[in-house]
Amino acid sequence: MEILGVKFAPLNESLERKLQELIVAIWIIIFVCGCFGGCLITIYLLLYTKTIRYILLLYFLWMYYDWDTCSRGGRSEFWTKWTKNNAFWRYFCNYFPLKLLKTVDLDPKESYLFIGVPHGIFSVGIFGSFATDVLKCKETFPGLEIRLIILSQHFKVPFLREYFHSLGACSSSLKSIKYLLSTPPKNPHTGRIIVLVVGGAAEMMESMPGTYRVIIKRRKGFVRLALKYGTALVPVLSFGETDLYNQIYSPEGSTFRRIQNYIRNFVGLPPVVFSGRGFFQYSFGLIPKRLPVTVVVGSPVEMPKIEEPTSEEINKYHNEFINHLIKFFNTQKHNYIKNAENVTLELL
Template sequence: MEIFGIKFAPLNVPLKRRLETLSAAVCIILFAFGNFCGYILTAYFLFFTETMRYFILLYFVWMYYDWNKTDMGYKRRKVLNWIRNCVWQRYFCSYFPIKLVKTTDLDPSKLYLFCNFPHGILSSGVYGAFATDAAGCKELFPGIEFKVVILDQHFRAPLFREYCRINCVVSSTSESLNQQLSMEPEAPYTGRATVLIVGGAAEAMECKPGTYRILIKRRKGFVRLALKNGAPLVPVCSFGETNLFDQVSFPEGSFMNKLQNYIRKKTGIAPVIPVGRGLFQYSFGVVPRRTPITVVVGSPMELPKIEEPTVEQIDEYHGKFIEHVVDFFEKEKYKYVENADSVHLEFV
């Protein structure tokens, strides 16, 4: 049904599809505005309530104590397992739907660095494939614990940081990544895959439907960390991730474009203006479009362990990995991309 150019959803949509849409909306809004909401709620409780302010002060003490903790503890792990397997996550993954595909078996005793691309607007494919069990990552890769890397700023936001801590994600700081690549996981896991979106927030600003523009040529820190720990690099592509949203873009060099880049550099968060759909109409909104995402895990590229890699060694293996990524993409794109002959990786 279309009114004044706006396409509305039918009234007889099954309840399951409604719940899938609601789940996608809540997850996207939470990750997009969770930081902001955490600060606002904390300020409100601290300055405008009589009783809750004392709990917030105690919470600040807890934040100080818990700031650099990596051991989640038994209770947090129980909550994590519940979150990863709850029906809400399954609704989220079935909304698009998100499918996880492996191209080769991985050694369940190793520590891997998964390098995902493209970032998209909010990396829904990575979240669904590796931060939940709804896509079957535990069945496809038995024995491997998955940790998704997100911006360190999310761990500094009060209240929202607790959601991040129990949601199978880790900070993007070099210290955190080095720890993930050097320490064996706790039982029952025997190996670990740390999932890094190499292009980061800056890559979100390059997201356009049907394109695969990635920032990797200037990003070499991940190769240094992988060499330092002897961790294999595994290319991972989220086919369809860039089709979830359009975005309002501004000409290069314009005031708004400079403002976006300034905010991104200062906060680490890309201030994009996404154009998706709404809860009850398909024409505009911040809910992602219902288009398939296929997250494909490629074959690992083995790296030697070099305690202090030189610039030349980093450049050498960085170049080899880019070639590995291109070969992987060109081989797999024909299975998941329309008009694949005209679609290539674009390096920016």
Template structure:
């Protein structure tokens, strides 16, 4: 339905689609609020509560102490581990993944007794495909990769953000710190798992600013730390592509050298996350808001590229295997894109 040039969603949508839309709206609203409030207001709110309130100040102080002692950025046990298992299959995630929908596809079997480093592209705005495919069981992860534990690497700053850190702890997340990454890539998981995949979005948050519908712009030319980690631990690298990830949002972009672009880069360097000016859909219209568009996202897992174990890899060795992986990634993308991308012949990976 179109009124005054604005496309409104149909009023006779079935209940299932309405519940999916409601779930996505609430989820993204909470996510944005937790990140924004956590990053920009945590110190102000904490200082205000401690100085100007009576009872709340004690809760704030207790929470600060809790954050200090509960500082594991990788492993969770006990009740929280049980909560994580329930969280992977809860109905919220089912509605969330079915909204797009999110699908997980493997092109080859992975050895359930090995450790792997999965390098995912592109980041998109919010890594929706990766979180849905690996952070939940809705897309069939347990059936496709039995006995393999998964960990999605996120900014270590997320684990220092009040409230949001609790969400990170009950998901399959791990810190991007070198200590956490080396631990993930060098140690076997606890039973009942026999192997592990560590999912790293190589482009990181900086790649979010490059996300535009119909394009696959990735930051990899200067990103070589993942090669060093893989060589040091002797783990295979597996390319992963989220086809359709960049179609969930459009955004306002700014030319290099402009004031807004400099401001965007400055904020990203300070807090780790660039401010993006999203153009999504609304709850009842399709024109403009922060809700992602209902477009399919297919997360495809490629074949492993084996690497030798080199305790102290040289720059020449890192560059050599980096070039090999980029070639492996391009071949994988060109082979799979025709199944999931419209006008695939005109779409290629763009390196920035």
């Protein structure tokens, strides 16, 4: 039913679908308001409670003791197994739905740096595929420990940090990534996958339906690290990611883009004006559109181990990976994109 241009959801929509919408909405709220909410709850408990404030002081001691966990491999599987497999994430993944596919088998005794593109607004596909185990990523890549890299700021906020720790995520700091690349995983794992969305928060501003814009031309640090530790680079494409939200797009050089970049440099995240759908209508809202997202893992690009790679060596292997990424996109896009012949991978 459509009234004044607003398309409303049917009244007889199933409880299953409503629960999926609720779970996805909760996930979005945590991402959008988690930092502010964690700080607000902390201030309230500290200033306006009599007993809980002392428990909170003990929690601060725990935070101090646990501060570097996000930079030293994250929580062990003992603490993350249940949270990565519970019903919350099943509803989350089934909402779109999300799918995880691989094109080749990976050696379980090696380590890999997965380079996920595009970021989209919230990296829904990458998060659902690798921060949870609902899509059977452990079965898909047996023997490999999987660590998703997210913004370091999330691990500095009380309570919010525990949410991301519970999913086995790690900090995006250089110290954290170096640790993961240089340290062998604990039993029963024999190898490791580090999942990095290389475009980061800046790529949020490039997300538009029907487009695949990737900020990678000037991002060469991941190649430097891959060469330093001899870690293979693996392209990961999240088809459908950019279709989940509309956005008021501002090109480079515009006043709004300059404001976005300034705020992103200050707080780590840009202010993006986006719209998906709501609980009872499909025309606008914070909830992403109910569209399929398929995450496809490509074949690895082997990297030689060079302790101190030169600029020429970094550029050489950076170009090699980009060419591999473009070829991978062009061979896979016809399986997941309508009118694929008109869609290209735009490298920025």
